[in-house]
Amino acid sequence: MKQARIVITGLGLTAPNGNTLAEFRRHLLAGVSGITTIDVRYMGRHPAGMCTFDPLKYQKKKDVRIGTRVGSISIYCAREALADSGVNLEARDKSRIGIYLGITEHGNVETENEVFNISQFKYDTKFWTHHHNPRTVANNAAGEVSLNLGITGPAYTIGAACAAGNMGLIHAAQMLRLGEVDFAFCGGVSESPQTFGIFAGFKSQNALAVHADPTKASRPFDRARNGIVISEGGCIYTLERLEDALARGARIYGEIAGYCVNSDATDYVLPNPERQAECVRKAVANAGLTVEDIDLVNTHATSTPQGDIQECVAIAEVFRGRSTPPAINNTKSFIGHTMGAAGALELAGNLPSFDDLLVHPTINVDDLDPQCDLPGLVLNHPRAVKRIDAILNNSFGMLGINSTLIIKRFVA
Amino acid sequence: MTKDACKKLVIDIISDIAPDEDLSGIKPEIRLRDQLQLDSMDFLDIVMELRKRHGIEVPEADYGHLASLESCADYLTPKFPDAAKA
DSSP: OOOOOEEEEEEEEEBTTBSSHHHHHHHHHHTOOOEEEEEETTTEEEEEEOOOOOGGGTSOHHHHHHSOHHHHHHHHHHHHHHHHHTOOGGGSOGGGEEEEEEESOOSHHHHHHHHHHHHTTTTOGGGSOTTHHHHHSTTHHHHHHHHHHTOOSOEEEEEOGGGHHHHHHHHHHHHHHHTSOSEEEEEEEEOGGGOHHHHHHHHHTTOBOOOSSGGGSOOTTBTTOOOBOEEOEEEEEEEEEHHHHHHTTOOOOEEEEEEEEEEOOSOSSOOOHHHHHHHHHHHHHHTTOOGGGOOEEEOOOOSOHHHHHHHHHHHHHHHTTOSSOOEEEOSHHHHOBOGGGHHHHHHHHHTTHHHHOEEOOBOOOSSBOGGGOOTTBOBSSOEEOSOOOEEEEEEEEGGGEEEEEEEEOOOO | OOHHHHHHHHHHHHHHHSTTSOOTTOOTTSBHHHHSOOOHHHHHHHHHHHHHHHOOOOOGGGGGGGSBHHHHHHHHGGGSTTTTTO
16 A cells, blocks of 8 residues: 655754754754753752753743643744744644654653642642643643644644654654644653652662763763763654645655554563564664665664663664664763653754764763674764765663654655 | 732732733722633632632632632731731
């Protein structure tokens, strides 16, 4: 069955080191980290990635007060994506527009805030806010975008741990191909640094990054890596069927070539390189490509001692035998782990490679771990390449969910 | 606590609940909902802030007393802990 071709026609983002694609890309090429330190409730200062966009650019103060941080991130990214796409929303049938946002988790921030709030009142629950439920429903992020833009089509989130950012795009492509919607906002978002629980959980797991210099804390593939830097962020794309995009003369960033989502079914937290490799191989096949066609691999690696090795094992297995290896990089070394936003943001940081023919590096690799020494790794400095036609983006998550998304250069 | 002081405390709360609103020309006798963009959730926020900041309980049956700034002052002023001294 011939499937509709799906293309990216706009994007909006906020990352710890950039609030536009141009700023984000500039910093990725210049080696500028966005990691700082924040006060984490009950835990003191820890490295984290925080975004500096202005929520009041697109929201009233009252909406910021009532809504959530991830709602503000989502609205900012969606509005920026809409402007970038050039679409006049008022001229569109808003019931035919979908909003599909990947999230790692939701509700922890708001619940912790309320528990802390009532702790100031001897845990009397009559001080618990009536805003709790609309703030903590799982569809909050997408729902706030729907309210802000007046979009009446399907608007919901996709819970897929840290594979979720890719999932937003994959799900939107599927819905467009099914004819459920004509235009989609999709991607991933996260407000995770606002919850102490995620810091405490990773710390108890011995997987929380520690470094005297926060900009050096996220260091995938380096021998001294010691854990994850938790970050917030968001990246939302506009996706359309190719014929619709061409009909309105849209700028096309790239085409959804193929994807795969699978599950390890082996452990709550430990990744399974065999299933990860299977996910990558199936995505390549789904795209109608071979491993020889992949020019750039953006890794998921989170800077944990074990997880980075496991992904390297998977990538090495898939690309073994290639005459020249693909360029391989990692964006978390700049921005930490933006959780639900990771897949979508990290892809965005690499899309300009189609045009500028540069591969951004993995920074903070002072002493490459021999077990992560993949051929093709781009370390510490950007690499100029002759051509980029296909970008493969990995995003994996807890409970063993894996997602691989391949974007190819648009050729009519 | 005077009625004017009470009105000021209520306006302080409203300025946090509805931060986009200009409260400088608010008319005490006119219903708050007729001159400000306030919905039922906002009134629940006002009730919550009265509870948190001033220890004042407003039962649901009495929400109607919060309709205007004047009716707020009539209803709330005697409820402040120092009302007897005022």
